[in-house]
Each structure stands twice: as structure tokens, then as C-alpha cells.
Amino acid sequence: MVFSIQRKERIRSVNAMRFRRRRFAIELLEDRRLLAVVTWDGGAGTLNWTDANNWDNNLIPATVDSVVIPDLVGTPTIVYGSGTRTVASIQTAETISVTGGSLSINGNLSGVGSLRVAGGTQSFLGTNWTNTSTLVLSSGTLNLGGSFTTTGIGSLSRTGGAVNITGVMDNANATFDASAGGFALYGSITGGTINTGAQHFSAVAGFLDNVTMN
DSSP: OHHHHHHHHHHHHHHHHHHHHOOOOOOOOOOOOOOEEEEBOOTTSSOBTTOGGGBTTSSOOOTTEEEEEOOOSSOOEEEEOSSEEEESEEEESSEEEEOSSEEEESSOEESSSEEEEEEEEEEEOSSSOOBOSEEEEEEEEEEEOSEEETGGGOEEEESSSEEEEOSEEEOTTOEEEOTTSOEEESSEEESSEEEOTTSOEEOSSOEEESOEEO
16 A cells, blocks of 8 residues: 555656746737728818828728728818728718828728829729729829729729729720720730720730720
8 A cells, every 4th residue: 555655646746847848939929900981080180091190090091991981070081191091991071181101991981972193193902892982083193903894994084193903803895995004914805895095095014805905
């Protein structure tokens, strides 16, 4: 019995030593935000997109955020003037003016308002994105990326600036009017007709597939 008790105590001692020798690793996980709707509330008292307090969660909209700008008092213009940011989508009842920096939409632009590019860079990304708002380009750069159809571009008014087609454009059974200014093709256009008029259409690094040029 004595031998048996000593043996049990010895086993406990060995197990305790093994336990003390174990090392535990702690893995730090990245900070993640779930998909969310972020609404303009003007809490900062300015019209600057990049003032965090202008948003209902007091954070500047990020990649996972669907931005909503409701119908505000008067006819204010929300100004995006600096930085490089991407949002999931934008629904606006007011005018957004991109005057500097770079703003990308990884989805749809919608609403009764408008998005005006006047010095900055506006990019559309994502799969099968659409614009049911109004796009106005006076200066700066508009990048049409991701995948989209000609009709999906929606209303586009242009008096200046540069338009780059960087994504995959489905122009089947449609006519793309490129006569309002020069276009640079870095992606691809498939099917349909392109009207260039006297304007310059440059296939910089892209290609046309079964397209009729007028």
C-alpha cells in the first residue's frame, strides 16, 4: 500500500511538471466591422465627408459601410476633399462633390441626388454595379471598374475630366456614346456599338471584342 501511495504521488508530480512546461500562445485578431448602414446626421456642423461626427456612428464610412445621405434641410453639398477611401454603396438625396482625394464605391450609387467629380478621383468597383443617381464630371478622374453594363452606367453628364474604363463592360445590344470627350480603355468592352464622333478613344491596355466603331 505504501508503494502504491508513493507511486500515485510520483505520477501527480510528473503530471504537474508537464503542465508547468506548457506554453500558451495568444493570437491577436484584426479589428473587424460588420456590414453596416452609416447615415449622415451632420453632427460636426460641417459639410465635410471626412469629419467623423457628421455620421451617426461618429466614424468615417469604411469599406464595409453602405452610406445613406437623407433629404436634408436646404440643398447642401457634401464635400469629399481628401484621403483615399472605399465604401460598399452610396444612396444619396443630396449632392456629393468629390473635389480631391479618391473615393471608391464597391457597389451601387442610387438616390435622387447626384455625385459630382470636380478635381478628385471617383472609382466604381464591384460586380454588376449600377448607377441610378446622376453622375457629373467637370474635372478630375472617373474610373469605371469592376463589371457593369452600358445601361448600368446610368446618367453621366460630362464637361471635362478624364474617364477610364478599367473594368469589364458589357455593351451587347447597346450603343455607348463616347462623343462627349476622350475615353481611355484599360479593361474590356464586349459587343454593341461605340460612337466616338471626333473624340479620341484610346485602347491603352484593353481590348474590344465584337464591337462596331462609329
